[in-house]
Amino acid sequence: MLSQGFVSAAAIAASVLFILSLGGLSNQEKAKRAVWYGIIGMAVAVFFTAFGPGIGAYWVMIPMMLVGAVIGAYVAKKVDMTEMPQLVAALHSFVGLAAVFVAWSADLERRRVLAARALDAGTEQFSAFAALVATKAPDELMFLQIEVVLGVFIGAVTFTGSVIAFGKLAGKVDGKPKQLPGGHLLNAGAAALSLLLAILYLNGAGFWTLLLIAALAFFIGYHLIMGIGGADMPVVVSMLNSYSGWAAAAIGFTLSNDLLIVTGALVGSSGAILSYIMCKAMNRNFVNVILGGFGGSQGPAAEIEGEQVAIDAGGVASALNDADSVIIVPGYGMAVAQAQNAVSELVRKLRAAGKQVRFGIHPVAGRLPGHMNVLLAEAKVPYDIVLEMDEINDDFASTDVVIVIGSNDIVNPAAQEDPNSPIAGMPVLRVWEAKQVFVCKRGQGTGYSGIENPLFFKDNTRMFYGDARQSIDSLLSQID
Structure with missing residues (x-):
């Protein structure tokens, strides 16, 4: 059994490591470190918490930790990069549900303490947490109850919201x-009724109030995320990440666990900041996002004239051989086809031929912030040619060829041209300003959000149909 001094020191060390981890993720070159x-920070946190003072029942805890570790390792190896966003959403749901269970347990222990006080009984039979609760004054117990309510409510919203987000990302729920x-x-x-139940609970009502608050919060989480369209799902995942952090922080206060408070606050604040940044990138109102009030259209969308014109690999290769400047815009279709390595090889050949090749990355490309950056880094694409939307958007007008690989909404001109579009006002990559645009796409269907894209019908756009990896592979042998 480790002393409290060791545990406190470990909490500080783990917190510093978590902060360094978050800071390093802002730079691709430092991301692995x-x-x-x-x-390492999580390993330190788990070890020193598990073997700290007041912790027991190792015969149950250690086997459960081993089972969880094995399941985690198996899932991590099995899940493809294309499935990472839905995995993140699923993990958020676990955090939310854990917060609910811990909050419920904390209240049951609180009630045991109050019952023992009423009977003037000792605390020898109490758990470590109940013994801690027994030292609290009445006003401190009131704060504990507030923490319990927050843990239950935020955790329940996070759980069902994350489950629905997982379903939408995995295609199991309509986007x-x-x-x-x-x-x-x-x-x-539901929120007003939850507040009323919370007031009743704080004034001495039974455990049933927490059960009803959880049920109402489960509904809110479900209904909030169901009301958000697929085009906005990357923001939703970021938002749920923030919720899971605040749920963890609330439980940290309940358990008087400094490390959980710090970690939860880091996750909650960083997720909120990222959500705000993404909302700005998509021209969304941050409060509207939190309330789940976006993702729908405002009226009938504008009609699209013209037709989609197809082109074969020979035509695309000929244009690339004649071009001096090329911009590649990747999207979720590239991830699904696992085409990043073929794209990296195409870039290598084009650059060897003396052409300027760069990537344009939209803040919400893919299903998760940074999704495309991770795939390109995995394929050894040089970091310095991977540019964000704001860095490259003004260069499309002077670019010879743009290749769009599996993107739809982030290159949709309707965002700027059609005020009734569900994505109206969303900043997009202005690929249509280039001399030639080639769209690598499986078929003529709409994107994840179900919105038709006028780009595909423009005079300077040609549709390069087929599986992205096979299509890019077919170009490689024809590049001079």
Whole structure:
């Protein structure tokens, strides 16, 4: 059994490692080292918490930790990079559900302490947490109850919201925004009723109030995310990441665990900041995102004239051989086809031929912030040619060829040209300004959000149909 001094020192060390990890993730070259900081920090946190003072029942805890570690390792090896966003959403749901269970347990222990006080009984039979609760004054117990309510509510919203986000990302739930009759009034009513139940609980009502708060919060999480369209799902994942952090922080206060408070606050604040940045990138209102009030259209979309014109590999290769400047815009289709290595080889050949080749990355390309950056880094694409939207958007007008690989919404001119589009006002990559645009796409269907793209019908656009990896492979032998 480790002393509290060791545990406190370990908490500080783990917190520093977590901060270094978050800071390092802002730079692609430092990202791998940053991940190791996070791994080491978590290992330190788990070890010193598990063997700290007041912890027991190792015959149950250690086997469960081993089972969890084995499951985690198996899932991590099995899940492809294309499935990483839904895995993140699933992990958020675990954090939320854990917060609910811990909060419930904390209240049951609180009630045991109050019952023992009423009977003037000793605390020898108490758990370590209950013994800690027994030292609290009445006003401190009131704060504990507030922490319990926050843990239950935020955790429950996070759980069902993350489950629905997982379903939408995995294609198991329809990506279109759907709400029950009554829309946001149902969410507001459920939130108001939760507040009323919380007041009753704080004034001595039974455990049933926490059960009802959880049920209402489960509904809010479900209904909020169901009402958000697929095009906005990357922001939703970031938002749920923030929720999971605040749920963990609330439980940290409940358990008087400094490390959990710091870690939860880091995750919650960083997730909120990222959500705000992404909202700005998509021209969304941050408060509107939190309330789940976006993702739907405002009226009938503009009609699209013309037709999609196909081109074969020979035509695309000929244009690339004649071009001096090329910009590649990757999207989720590249991830699905696992085409990043073929794209990296194409870039190598084009650059060897003396052509300027760069990548244009939209902040919400793929299904998760940074999704495309990770794939390109995995394929050994040089960091210095991977540029963000704001860095490259003004260069499309002077670019000879743009190759769009599996992107749809992030290159959709309707965002700027059609005020009734569900993505109206969203900043997009202005690929249509280039001399020639080639869109590598499986077929003529719409993107994840279900929105038709006028880019595919423009005079300077040609559709390069087929699997992205096979299509790029077919170009390689024809590049001079």
